[in-house]
Amino acid sequence: MPPGPITDYPLLMVLLFAIGSVVGSFLNVCIFRLPEAESIISPPSRCGSCGHQLGFIDLIPVLSALIFRFRCRYCGHRYSWQYPFVEALTGTIFLASVIVFGPTPEAAVTIVVSCSLIVIFFIDLRYLIIPDGLNAIILICGLSLDAYLLATRGWHNTAVRFQEVFPLPLGAPPTSVDALTSPIHWVYLPRSVVGMLVGAGLFLLISWAASKVFRKEAMGGGDVKLAGAMGAVLGGGYVFLAYTLLSIVLGAAVGILLIALRIRSRRDQIPFGPMMAVCGIIMLFWKDPIASFIAQLYHLP
Ligand SMILES: [Zn+2]
Incomplete structure (x- = not known):
């Protein structure tokens, strides 16, 4: 980590947001698969409507939602705002944690706890349970x-x-x-x-x-x-x-x-x-x- 506050390094901030939004995309997978006791690693993500396996372009966080206007590229099915929202929120939390706490253990804990809370929010909302693991x-x-x-x-x-x-x-x-x-x-x-x-x-x-x-x-x-x-x-x-x-x-x-x-x-x-x-x-x-x-x-x- 270079010296000085992260706000002096715009490229680093963009990178941090991008890493966060990729993690957010993984959180979306957890939100849908944890309550069903499915593996969170395989199988690869598919469209919930037509079952077409999603390609690299479809999985780019936030941007793919904006480019394809919240629709599946293969069948046109409109998907939930939740995907890009969780991705953007997680990216923001990554960035905000390092801006507020610097490159410290506090920032890391803030990021991990916030990510767990985001998953808890959506799972408890839908299934009225909070997984013990989280x-x-x-x-x-x-x-x-x-x-x-x-x-x-x-x-x-x-x-x-x-x-x-x-x-x-x-x-x-x-x-x-x-x-x-x-x-x-x-x-x-x-x-x-x-x-x-x-x-x-x-x-x-x-x-x-x-x-x-x-x-x-x-x-x-x-x-x-x-x-x-x-x-x-x-x-x-x-x-x-x-x-x-x-x-x-x-x-x-x-x-x-x-x-x-x-x-x-x-x-x-x-x-x-x-x-x-x-x-x-x-x-x-x-x-x-x-x-x-x-x-x-x-x-x-
Ligand atoms: Zn589809």
């Missing part, structure tokens, strides 16, 4: 980034003191005053582990409360697992609180809108995973301003 990828990302930060920045700057897990600010290094005034022996825990426990625990509680209030299952086990995995990535403090509130507000707004527009009825189950996926990607990029806004809103210290 939650596992997010969890591993959160734990690995934390391990890297603990190794490079040290426990005092990265880990959570046991006494200030929630809802006090996280990660503050202990001051010399602590040692003088407090007889408490601080216990340090990795932020990702605390976040995972807070995330899964909080959603287990919300899911239990919601099932009592609505008298039906309002949240699935997949949502609780995803909350634990995202907790490992975001940590257990304000950022996760903000993530939870944002997801619930978005879920309520979308739910009310769908029922008001009579797209869904009151009895239909509206999956919560897509809300968590959208808000998860938002939090990855804007966690600091959103978390401090939420803290101000509730007059938290």
Whole structure:
């Protein structure tokens, strides 16, 4: 990677977007094949309508959709906007991650977690399930980034003191005053582990409360697992609180809108995973301003 911000290198930015959009094209394959337990490597992609095997030109992300106007070149079947949308979105996320975080492990984790969330969004929307493998990828990302930060920045700057897990600010290094005034022996825990426990625990509680209030299952086990995995990535403090509130507000707004527009009825189950996926990607990029806004809103210290 050359020195200086990536925005000084337009060609590199185009290349990064192109790589991202190729990955997006692979995500489209995952979205359609993972729930059916098909291989994501073979057979090669075919037109869903006429079955013609797609050539190299048809598989160029974004551009082929624009050139052939969202139609199959062989039978004229109009395909979903989802293909070029996921390709363009993934390209944008690759580019944005490196612009925001530089060529760092944070950028890599942001990219992998965002890609998993995009696949979760579409699969949960259609099949009302979240594959365990995708939650596992997010969890591993959160734990690995934390391990890297603990190794490079040290426990005092990265880990959570046991006494200030929630809802006090996280990660503050202990001051010399602590040692003088407090007889408490601080216990340090990795932020990702605390976040995972807070995330899964909080959603287990919300899911239990919601099932009592609505008298039906309002949240699935997949949502609780995803909350634990995202907790490992975001940590257990304000950022996760903000993530939870944002997801619930978005879920309520979308739910009310769908029922008001009579797209869904009151009895239909509206999956919560897509809300968590959208808000998860938002939090990855804007966690600091959103978390401090939420803290101000509730007059938290
Ligand atoms: Zn076709």
